[in-house]
Amino acid sequence: MDAARAQVADKIKLDILSLTQEEDNKRGIREVSRSFLCANIVPTLEMYLYATRASVGDDVYHEPCTKALEAHMANITGKEAALFVPSGTMSNQLALRTHLKQPPYAVLCDHRSHIVRYEVGGLAHHSGAHAQMVIPSNGHHITLEDVKEHAVLGEEIHTCPTTVISLENTLNGTIMPQDEILRISEYAHSNGINMHLDGARIWHVAAETGTPLDELLAPFDTVSLCFSKGLGAPIGSCLVGSKQFIARARWFRKMFGGGMRQTGFMAGAAAYALTHNFPKLIDVHALTRKLETGLVELGVEIITVDTCMVFFDPSPIGVSYAEIVERASSLPDPLKVGGSRLVVHIQTSPEAVEDLLTVIRDLAANKKAAGFVPSVTKTNGLRSYNNVYVRGMAKH
């Protein structure tokens, strides 16, 4: 190489690994094992080693390992075809864009849905669609009665017809009863409305209830499932549906800039997650229940709890979220806690759960010593409405 080109190359080259990268990563894994913030965990060396053995084709032209993953996903979800995409957001937005063909149209969903709360207004931007957001009358999940109250049918000139009903399961960690999904789906299909599921966390439903994925997903025309989050892959989601639908969505994926090239290693990581991490979810749920039981024993109010998430309120024992966050983060081996939501995942250590309970126990003891009188909580002991439903569904 001549001197000029060597200089150009010198400016371009980059080494992003720190001198202590291996140690930093070990620390990262340790931090994640003590974090209750979210389910985004650290991919393991074993996962990466498996992923590096994957094929090296170009996925714009159907990459072999990615194609194998898509075929497997179609098979286990009981749909004709699948499409690998970078994120859950893209998967949901592609699905809605593909469903919504000719305005005026609206998407009906729970008001807490990821598609309307946390996808940057994508429904309006990508699809120009109106959102019909429903507050569940039972406080847990939307029912057919809620849907009927808000769905717009017919061709009255002033209205915006419901074209898609988009459900989410789990939603905030809670499982939607399958019989309610079936009722909504029958109503939707008999009125020409398509059913989409944001199943980013559907794995938790399959693990908790022991129900096969194809049975859970049969009521839906399309479903988005994530390999990141609970399953622990670093990247990737799959959209599943009919052959015709997925062919159209593949076109939109390219338009959205999601036509990726050498995705084999991503598909490899996803396959590893399906094989090795899915079976661990049942232990995650057991650890979540242990956390819930510990909180209840301390007199903390449980707002909702299911699968891998606990929403709690420590005010009955005189403790605030800020105090918990502060005390947890200043431990010699810190814990990461946000506010009311605690997320347990496959890398959460049982010691972290014990340590968090100790933090809250100590804070409560201090408050009591200072004269605070704990109040009796509404839900504790009785279990919340959600759990009555959820535990009723569980098969183990």
Ligand SMILES: Cc1ncc(COP(=O)(O)O)c(C=O)c1O
């Ligand atoms: C229910 C649900 N849907 C969709 C998404 C979006 O996934 P992503 O972050 O991969 O875009 C998330 C992310 O946490 C989610 O929880």
